[in-house]
Amino acid sequence: xxxxxxxxxxxxxxxxxxxxxxxxxxxxxxxxxxxxxxxxxxxxxxxxxxxxxxxxxxxxxxxxxxxxxxxxxxxxxxxxxxxxxxxxxxxxxxxxxxxxxxxxxxxxxxxxxxxxxxxxxxxxxxxxxxxxxxxxxxxxxxxxxxxxxxxxxxxxxxxxxxxxxxxxxxxxxxxxxxxxxxxxxxxxxxxxxxxxxxxxxxxxxxxxxxxxxxxxxxxxxxxxxxxxxxxxxxxxxxxxxxxxxxxxxxxxxxxxxxxxxxxxxxxxxxxxxxxxxxxxxxxxxxxxxxxxxxxxxxxxxxxxxxxxxxxxxxxxxxxxxxxxxxxxxxxxxxxxxx
Amino acid sequence: xxxxxxxxxxxxxxxxxxxxxxxxxxxxxxxxxxxxxxxxxxxxxxxxxxxxxxxxxxxxxxxxxxxxxxxxxxxxxxxxxxxxxxxxxxxxxxxxxxxxxxxxxxxxxxxxxxxxxxxxxxxxxxxxxxxxxxxxxxxxxxxxxxxxxxxxxxxxxxxxxxxxxxxxxxxxxxxxxxxxxxxxxxxxxxxxxxxxxxxxxxxxxxxxxxxxxxxxxxxxxxxxxxxxxxxxxxxxxxxxxxxxxxxxxxxxxxxxxxxxxxxxxxxxxxxxxxxxxxxxxxxxxxxxxxxxxxxxxxxxxxxxxxxxxxxxxxxxxxxxxxxxxxxxxxxxxxxxxx
DNA sequence: TCCTGGCACTCTGTGCGTGCGAGTGCCAGC
DNA sequence: GCTGGCACTCGCACGCACAGAGTGCCAGGA
Numbered sequence: 001x002x003x004x005x006x007x008x009x010x011x012x013x014x015x016x017x018x019x020x021x022x023x024x025x026x027x028x029x030x031x032x033x034x035x036x037x038x039x040x041x042x043x044x045x046x047x048x049x050x051x052x053x054x055x056x057x058x059x060x061x062x063x064x065x066x067x068x069x070x071x072x073x074x075x076x077x078x079x080x081x082x083x084x085x086x087x088x089x090x091x092x093x094x095x096x097x098x099x100x101x102x103x104x105x106x107x108x109x110x111x112x113x114x115x116x117x118x119x120x121x122x123x124x125x126x127x128x129x130x131x132x133x134x135x136x137x138x139x140x141x142x143x144x145x146x147x148x149x150x151x152x153x154x155x156x157x158x159x160x161x162x163x164x165x166x167x168x169x170x171x172x173x174x175x176x177x178x179x180x181x182x183x184x185x186x187x188x189x190x191x192x193x194x195x196x197x198x199x200x201x202x203x204x205x206x207x208x209x210x211x212x213x214x215x216x217x218x219x220x221x222x223x224x225x226x227x228x229x230x231x232x233x234x235x236x237x238x239x240x241x242x243x244x245x246x247x248x249x250x251x252x253x254x255x256x257x258x259x260x261x262x263x264x265x266x267x268x269x270x271x272x273x274x275x276x277x278x279x280x281x282x283x284x285x286x287x288x289x290x291x292x293x294x295x296x297x298x299x300x301x302x303x304x305x306x307x308x309x310x311x312x313x314x315x316x317x318x319x320x321x322x323x324x325x326x327x328x329x330x331x332x333x334x335x336x337x338x
Numbered sequence: 339x340x341x342x343x344x345x346x347x348x349x350x351x352x353x354x355x356x357x358x359x360x361x362x363x364x365x366x367x368x369x370x371x372x373x374x375x376x377x378x379x380x381x382x383x384x385x386x387x388x389x390x391x392x393x394x395x396x397x398x399x400x401x402x403x404x405x406x407x408x409x410x411x412x413x414x415x416x417x418x419x420x421x422x423x424x425x426x427x428x429x430x431x432x433x434x435x436x437x438x439x440x441x442x443x444x445x446x447x448x449x450x451x452x453x454x455x456x457x458x459x460x461x462x463x464x465x466x467x468x469x470x471x472x473x474x475x476x477x478x479x480x481x482x483x484x485x486x487x488x489x490x491x492x493x494x495x496x497x498x499x500x501x502x503x504x505x506x507x508x509x510x511x512x513x514x515x516x517x518x519x520x521x522x523x524x525x526x527x528x529x530x531x532x533x534x535x536x537x538x539x540x541x542x543x544x545x546x547x548x549x550x551x552x553x554x555x556x557x558x559x560x561x562x563x564x565x566x567x568x569x570x571x572x573x574x575x576x577x578x579x580x581x582x583x584x585x586x587x588x589x590x591x592x593x594x595x596x597x598x599x600x601x602x603x604x605x606x607x608x609x610x611x612x613x614x615x616x617x618x619x620x621x622x623x624x625x626x627x628x629x630x631x632x633x634x635x636x637x638x639x640x641x642x643x644x645x646x647x648x649x650x651x652x653x654x655x656x657x658x659x660x661x662x663x664x665x666x667x668x669x670x671x672x673x674x675x676x
Numbered sequence: 677t678c679c680t681g682g683c684a685c686t687c688t689g690t691g692c693g694t695g696c697g698a699g700t701g702c703c704a705g706c
Numbered sequence: 707g708c709t710g711g712c713a714c715t716c717g718c719a720c721g722c723a724c725a726g727a728g729t730g731c732c733a734g735g736a
Contacts, residue, residue, distance in 0.1 A: 099451035159495045236591035399686045
């Protein structure tokens with residue numbers, strides 16, 4: 001087990017490295033932090049920390065930089081979450097309060113998060129699977145063509161065209177609309193298949209084909225084509241780490257374009273509480289030199305989606321975690337109100 | 339006026355520079371293109387081209403690179419549009435044909451364009467102003483709360499919440515829905531305000547306030563809040579120009595994040611035909627070292643939105659223009675079918 | 677009049693050697 | 707177990723010379 005002072009040394013190294021972006025040596029460390037010991041002592045501690053794999057030197061006789069393992073220890077044991085200041089909180093709230101619809105909420109959240117953390121922000125749209133149905137609308141566009149509009153409790157709207165096997169009258173349509181809504185409105189998506197199972201039986205034989213088609217499209221929308229969308233922003237912040245360019249930035253941009261990768265990434269994060277994935281802890285290779293801080297957010301107690309930021313492993317973890325947590329909290333409130 | 343051969347020299351310089359990304363000298367030019375003259379002659383021509391401002395040397399006694407003016411001449415007079423090959427056309431069509439809804443069409447288009455041109459692709463959603471109304475749906479979510487759903491001919495769906503000044507019965511709602519659709523369905527957005535002007539008069543006094551509120555929300559959606567959305571992709575391609583990094587890439591990423599900037603950019607492009615903006619021709623400073631190739635696309639003869647790519651001034655103009663044109667054409671077809 | 681070969685000149689990029697400074701590891705002493 | 711001291715190791719910036727590519731100009735030839 002590491003002594004208390006060695007942990008302090010590690011903390012100091014992480015803080016200095018995050019601040020200066022340069023390997024930090026024993027002398028600089030004693031000057032900037034009053035550890036109460038001499039550089040020589042710190043050197044011994046550093047050697048021990050290096051043996052344990054928490055720090056490393058880029059070259060012999062350069063300063064030390066934290067390893068992924070070092071950051072991990074820092075995040076788990078040495079750093080708290082830095083709460084937002086009052087003005088920051090108010091700014092967040094003001095900024096989010098102006099949103100007019102769900103798209104706008106997500107867009108504003110992305111911008112906000114990118115600005116607060118000065119990193120790349122990722123916000124997942126409220127997921128369909130965990131949402132409930134607010135309303136299902138059916139519109140007759142042509143005798144045998146129906147538009148299905150699904151509205152969720154989080155304000156998300158999905159629409160699909162349905163080509164019916166047979167012409168479908170307005171009255172039948174109204175009937176289906178009414179029956180459908182009385183069954184599924186307010187219910188969770190996962191329950192819908194069970195709830196509508198026997199619905200075709202309530203209709204005349206000639207309409208059953210159409211009803212089935214509509215229902216299967218609905219189920220598709222709910223489950224199969226349950227595309228999880230997300231929005232990203234603040235990619236320009238990537239250029240702030242102009243050292244390792246473009247070796248570092250390239251794969252990150254590629255990863256960000258691959259929504260599948262990001263969704264998987266967010267999916268792997270724990271369902272409750274904040275998750276920090278550091279460097280190689282990220283399964284996707286292109287993100288091996290980045291850290292991902294993510295947290296679930298939702299309108300009620302339960303998380304309906306996640307948001308977070310992607311930045312270099314050398315990031316201000318306490319500040320970033322604080323910003324992510326605060327934003328998630330306010331977004332949850334906004335969604336609950338709408 | 340420049341002689342025929344000097345134009346050929348300029349063309350050769352542009353082509354070589356685009357290919358090699360390095361300043362091109364007189365000797366290399368004569369070796370790679372059979373101009374039928376000696377390097378010394380080419381040198382004279384180059385001196386003349388430099389006097390005219392079409393090319394420049396980065397340093398004394400380095401090769402020449404085209405200036406913005408040089409590219410302009412190249413695009414206007416020396417280069418055609420390189421048509422897509424048969425297999426490419428089929429690939430485009432196959433790729434776009436799989437789209438299930440408008441979002442998907444746009445998303446696929448962005449990916450396709452980014453892959454074809456290996457540059458940053460920008461696709462504007464079909465604009466609301468130039469579209470026609472397919473259907474307006476009103477849903478009662480609570481006694482005094484209505485959801486307004488607007489469906490356009492291009493498949494775009496917009497929804498808004500309306501808080502009514504007074505409770506609004508189902509029958510009144512159905513009445514309004516019917517009247518509204520009979521007036522505006524199939525009409526252009528720009529005509530809608532005129533068409534619904536006197537609609538409140540047809541209702542009982544107690545409902546007029548609500549009807550007015552709904553209508554003004556509709557008009558807002560159509561006009562005022564006519565947010566022009568767009569989707570971008572292929573930003574990872576920016577890293578292919580790793581020279582001038584990050585000085586160049588930074589402002590470009592920032593510009594791409596500012597949808598307002600991009601929309602303005604596309605808006606400035608000509609309404610019909612393909613527009614190429616080269617370097618400083620772009621009003622936005624951050625894009626001074628990039629070129630923007632854009633073209634309108636639409637379901638019928640008329641363009642409803644634009645798409646294009648953003649790349650370095652040193653780009654393969656004929657190829658890029660060919661890809662942009664082809665994609666726009668196929669997207670138009672897809673939209674017309676749906 | 678226009679093209680060509682030749683020549684001197686100008687720069688940039690690169691490789692090499694050197695010196696400096698930051699940082700380390702180790703050791704003896706307190 | 708902490709400290710000061712000391713020798714050592716690198717990386718990096720600097721200076722310098724050199725090769726190579728490219729140019730401009732000029733005189734000669736079609």
